Amino acid sequence: MTKFVKELLKMNTNKILGASQPPIKLKGTQCVIHQGESLSKHTSYRVGGNAQLYAEPKSWEDIQALFEWIQQQDVPFTCLGRGSNLLVSDQGIEGLVLNTCHFKEYDLDEEDHTITVGAGYPLPTLAWKAAKRGWQGLDWAVGIPGTLGGAVVMNAGAHEGSISDVLVNAVVADSDGTIRTLSRDDLQYAYRASNLQKEKALVLKASLALQPGQSKEKMVNLTTQNFRRRKQTQPYDKPSCGSVFRNPKPQAAGWLIEQLGLKGYQIGGAQVAHRHANFIINSGNAKAQDVFNLIEYVQEKVEQHWSILLHPEVKVLGNFS
């Protein structure tokens, strides 16, 4: 890390929950790096502190310039989609957060029924678009409030479907600017897991192969049903990260938690949801630390009673006590 960035980060850390610092403009591009951006605005939990550095690249040139800067300054970086699977510490996180919100390319190939979509494209919009063409393969994704990039990394899924079922390939950029096209095999998919959870790379876009030949009406009905079912069974109207724990198959984490009478249990503003025990919601004024403490509490109770260690699906960023 260069002296300049060390100083900058020190200044920024001191003010981490306070006022932001002036933005850094990257020469020769439109790209701006903001300092002290609140991540509670960019995560579905609506909790957490600031990103020390934060950018929303709009083009490949912006990304190249940002990666060059990251290399020069030797700062860590974190990719952000819709923040729907993240718990960010109240103290915020170090380094540069790269938000893919402007990566919304959408290309459709009528002949081989593939769609190529930018990392920042919202998954529910994609599910509706596919359904309205009568293409099968994304009806399960309608209620998952993330981006395509987040889904590729998390192997998002529901109703027996997942992104790994339809993914052809993903184009990723490494921090040295190398672009790679990874096949489904390269991604080593497993339940809610891919090797991109261990590797540091930015998903730029991905291609998905869908099945044509269904009636539009059938696909729209199926997608609507999936969405309704979700709203009936999950606390969709409250800030959360969806399921907190991976299901320790064949058991469901929600069932194990519910049997212990933990629905409604609260620490600070974090609560085990009444509607679904594998959801921890922000009931209004939660701190990230409340959510973290409740995750640990539930994990401990389940382990004590069932001798099963639940593994969080949510990605925890930054420091917690």
Ligand SMILES: Cc1cc2nc3c(=O)[nH]c(=O)nc-3n(C[C@H](O)[C@H](O)[C@H](O)COP(=O)(O)OP(=O)(O)OC[C@H]3O[C@@H](n4cnc5c(N)ncnc54)[C@H](O)[C@@H]3O)c2cc1C
């Ligand atoms: C109400 C609710 C319901 C949910 N239901 C489901 C469900 O049914 N099934 C399910 O699987 N999930 C579900 N989730 C969780 C979440 O929506 C998914 O995990 C989603 O895929 C995360 O996408 P995101 O864009 O929000 O990613 P983020 O939360 O922003 O990031 C998740 C991880 O992916 C990384 N990442 C994001 N974008 C990129 C990129 N372009 N390149 C590299 N890394 C990247 C991040 O660094 C982080 O490690 C739910 C969440 C909520 C709030």
